[in-house]
Amino acid sequence: MKIAKADNIEAKVVDTEGAEGVVIRLLIHEADGAPNFYMRQFNVAPGGHTPRHTHDWEHEVYVLAGSGTLAGAEADEPIAAGDCIFVPPREPHQFRAAANEELKMLCLIPSTGG
Amino acid sequence: MKIAKADNIEAKVVDTEGAEGVVIRLLIHEADGAPNFYMRQFNVAPGGHTPRHTHDWEHEVYVLAGSGTLAGAEADEPIAAGDCIFVPPREPHQFRAAANEELKMLCLIPSTGG
Numbered sequence: 001m002k003i004a005k006a007d008n009i010e011a012k013v014v015d016t017e018g019a020e021g022v023v024i025r026l027l028i029h030e031a032d033g034a035p036n037f038y039m040r041q042f043n044v045a046p047g048g049h050t051p052r053h054t055h056d057w058e059h060e061v062y063v064l065a066g067s068g069t070l071a072g073a074e075a076d077e078p079i080a081a082g083d084c085i086f087v088p089p090r091e092p093h094q095f096r097a098a099a100n101e102e103l104k105m106l107c108l109i110p111s112t113g114g
Numbered sequence: 115m116k117i118a119k120a121d122n123i124e125a126k127v128v129d130t131e132g133a134e135g136v137v138i139r140l141l142i143h144e145a146d147g148a149p150n151f152y153m154r155q156f157n158v159a160p161g162g163h164t165p166r167h168t169h170d171w172e173h174e175v176y177v178l179a180g181s182g183t184l185a186g187a188e189a190d191e192p193i194a195a196g197d198c199i200f201v202p203p204r205e206p207h208q209f210r211a212a213a214n215e216e217l218k219m220l221c222l223i224p225s226t227g228g
Contacts, residue, residue, distance in 0.1 A: 001184075001186045001187070001191075001199070001200065001201055001202065001205060001207075002198075002199065002200040003184065003191055003193060003197055003198075003199050004197065004198055004199075005196055005197060006176070006196055006197065006198045007196060009198075027176070027198040028174045028198055028200045032200050033200070033202055034172065034174065034200060035172060035203070035224075036150065036151060036171075036172070036224040036226075037150060037151040037174065037222065037224065039174050039176065039198060039222070041198075057150075058148065058149060058150065060142045060148065060151065060153050060222070062120070062141070062153065062176070062220055064178075070115075070117065072115045073115070077115075077117055079117060082119055082120055082121060083117055083118065083119060083120065084116075084117075084118055084120045084123075084141040084142055084153060084155075085115070085116065085117050085118075086115065086116040086142045086146050086147070086148060087115055088115065088147055089149070091115060093115075106176055106220070108151065108153070108174070108222060110149075110150040110151065112150075
């Protein structure tokens with residue numbers, strides 16, 4: 001059993017090309033013995049964004065705080081605290097924080113992903 | 115792509131033996147095409163609790179609001195908003211809300227569980 005204050009877990013800067021103002025925390029991961037999927041927390045600074053990309057695995061996201069935009073394959077959609085989001089495998093996506101507030105979200109992936 | 119206000123998703127009463135004051139919402143599930151794991155939201159009324167049980171799959175939990183107790187195999191641990199929790203497979207557990215506030219949490223399971 002692991003119980004941890006998520007915000008106290010070490011944050012690492014995401015330096016992937018196309019990321020701007022993003023840090024990641026591995027809340028529940030391989031090192032914790034998670035066998036099937038991993039829980040990560042992302043904090044995106046005001047005006048920042050994740051890379052626009054696509055991959056073979058899905059995302060399951062919950063927005064904890066803030067607001068922003070999810071740029072999908074066909075449109076930009078507004079997102080805000082309290083939203084749950086499913087990004088299917090192979091769908092292009094980019095998360096962008098609003099200009100004036102941090103976007104804080106959980107983003108879970110299968111252990112076979114990224 | 116699915117974007118939904120989690121609190122607007124239909125809540126169902128958990129009527130499993132041992133559950134008291136618990137409702138579940140299926141935020142991202144089989145019906146959404148989720149291939150590997152499912153995101154559910156549980157709201158436990160003040161003084162309520164989930165069943166004390168054990169099973170072959172893990173839980174990955176994030177406490178969204180409120181506080182309470184996680185009764186594990188060996189001890190009762192306090193939990194509160196902002197905590198992430200990993201319950202390994204086959205570990206007995208019960209989530210209890212504090213007497214004076216609702217406990218609201220995400221609880222994810224592999225698609226092979228549940």
